[in-house]
Amino acid sequence: MARYTGPKTRIARKFGEAIFGPDKVLSKKNYPPGQHGANKRRKTSEYGIQLREKQKAKYTYGVLEKQFRNLFEKASRTKGIKGEVLLQLLEARLDNVVYRLGMAPTRAAARQLVSHKHIIVDGKVVNIPSFSVKPGQIVGVREKAKSLEVIADALSGFNHSKYPWIEWDEASKSGKFLHLPERADIPENIKEQLIVELYSK
Secondary structure (H helix, E strand, O other): OOOOOOOHHHHHHHHOOOOOOOOHHHHHOOOOOOOOOOOOOOOOOHHHHHHHHHHHHHHHHOOOHHHHHHHHHHHHHOOOOHHHHHHHHHHOEHHHHHHHOOOOOOHHHHHHHHHOOOEEEOOEEOOOOOOEOOOOOEEEEOHHHOOOHHHHHHHOOOOOOOOOOEEEEOOOOEEEEOOOOOHHHOOOOOOHHHHHHHHOO
C-alpha cells in the first residue's frame, strides 16, 4: 500500500478523532463516513478493535505497514514495555521530531521538509523521514531554509515547552532531543497494548 494521500477528514471521522490536527468537519460530523456511518450499530470484534488501533497509529505517524511491523519487531527486541517502546520509536522518527519542534504544522509537512533537504541533524543534512533521532542529537533548519515562509509560519506562536523531551533554541532555530519520551508525556490517544495483542496472535 502506498502512502495515503486522500481526504484526511474521512480518516479522522473513521476513528472519531482529529488525528491529523484540528478539523472543523469532524466537529460537525463526528460519526464514520459512508452511507451508513451515522447509524452504524454493528459490534466490532476484538480483532477489529485491535486492527483499528494499529491503523490509527499508522495514520497518525504516517508510517506504512512494512515500516510499522519493522518498528514493532525492533520494539520487541528492546528492553522495556513493548507498546511503550514502539511509541518511543515512532516519536524518535526525524519527521515526527521536526513536527514536535513546531517547524511544520503537520507530520506530512514535516516529512516534506526532511525529504527536500531543509533539515539538518548535528549539522549534516538528513533527507530520510524515518531516520531515528538519538538522545543528545540536535535537529535544526538548514541555513538557507530558515527564511522559508512555511517554517516561519509554523514556528510563530508555537509553544516549545509542550514536550519535556525536547529543548528548543530560538537563536539557532534548532532543538535538542534530550531523551526518549515517557508514555505519560506522549499526547497521542493510542492504546498501544491493543497493537501488541494484535501482533502477538
